[in-house]
Amino acid sequence: MCLGIPMQVKSIDQYQAICEAKGIERDVSLFMLQDEDIRPGDFVVVHVGYAIQKISQQEAQSAWEVYDQMLAAEDALAEELVDAPGA
């Protein structure tokens, strides 16, 4: 529940933004970052629909590389376990 996901800000309407990650767009509140200078193109870390911190593009990309690896590992494990006893 405490995991944040890096997303790119596509557009901003007051405190609401549309952010994108992996081709998926979501409405994101910028209300917790209202004292930061956030513009379209910036990257933020989003938790339960709220941006909690601004990050650099490089940091967002490296985070996603790691998440991709973790997701691939989880998928592989889930496939392994499908027919495992007790699954």
Add this chain to the structure above:
Amino acid sequence: MTTTAKKWLERIHALPLEGVTKIMNVCGGHERSITMAGLRKVLPDEIELVPGPGCPVCICPEEDVFEAIQLALNEDIILIAFGDMLRVPVNVSKTRARTLEQAKAAGADIRPIATPREAVDIAAQNPDKAVVFFAAGFETTTAPVASMLVQGVPKNLFILLSGRLTWPAVAMLLDSGQAAFQTLIAPGHVATVMGPEEWQFVPEEHKMPAAVAGFSPESLLAAMYSVLRQRVEGKAFLDNCYPELVRAGGNPTAQAQLKTSMDVVDANWRGIGVIPQSGFALSEAYAQHNARKQFPSYAEDARKRAGEMPPGCDCAKVVLGQIYPDQCRLYANACVPRNPVGPCMVSDEGACRIWWSGGVRKNAVS
């Protein structure tokens, strides 16, 4: 495993470790990364990674879940909650609803949400109906609830708040003198919001090495190396191994919104008991949105006193890091994700559920 992760692992293996060192984490996200990346299998035998109180669903008091179920069944309301909460069971006879999911099946209007903004939307779309948002979570999740309140919510939205702070649980374990760990990895996104300074008490008051970590194997291994090296060198300080997100002071706007809308109070943790100054409660200024003040209480005193885990369930010991998930008597026997007995097998952040997802099937005590 990436090149950077391998380098950290090599450095850990090169440390002159003596005896067993237990490293506790207090974040379900950390435990998930550790388990899914298989870090326990590649670390030296002298290192044990202990999942601690890192799952807000697991420690949400039973009386709060009971209260939410009863409000949904008995009041003319829409009850909304983060999806994880819907399957958490309470101790009642089998003829009564044991979970929010069962209450929903019995006809209550219960809806899972993914963000507090949905709570605002549902309340706005149903102006003639009271909407109760059962909000359980640690600081990272409670701060957005505070932000939602400060920004302004419809008058028909009420909060049944069950927010908790993570550091007081660790302080309680360390103050007890029975902490079964020698080093600590602090939660990255809690520190992003609240600031890393909250964890300074670990090295300063308890001389215990600590490091804030992110959620990648690299960041976790860097934090493990930091605390292990501190231990080898006889030092204790708070390291920040997630500098890209965790900044000095955290997110001051989020903290101000928490302070505006909520007070920090003594709070009950399921299976653990009351921990001083470990919970959030809506401040007086937001009393009109406080479900605890605007609706009758259904949790009778006996339930508030008990507040325990289900019979036979060792979730409390798992949450405190006293035993590993597979050392619970019910793990993989009576308690499995499809039919969970305790909250640690329900939530994606519960250590039992994570270990099960990671392929651990054997029950160590059977």
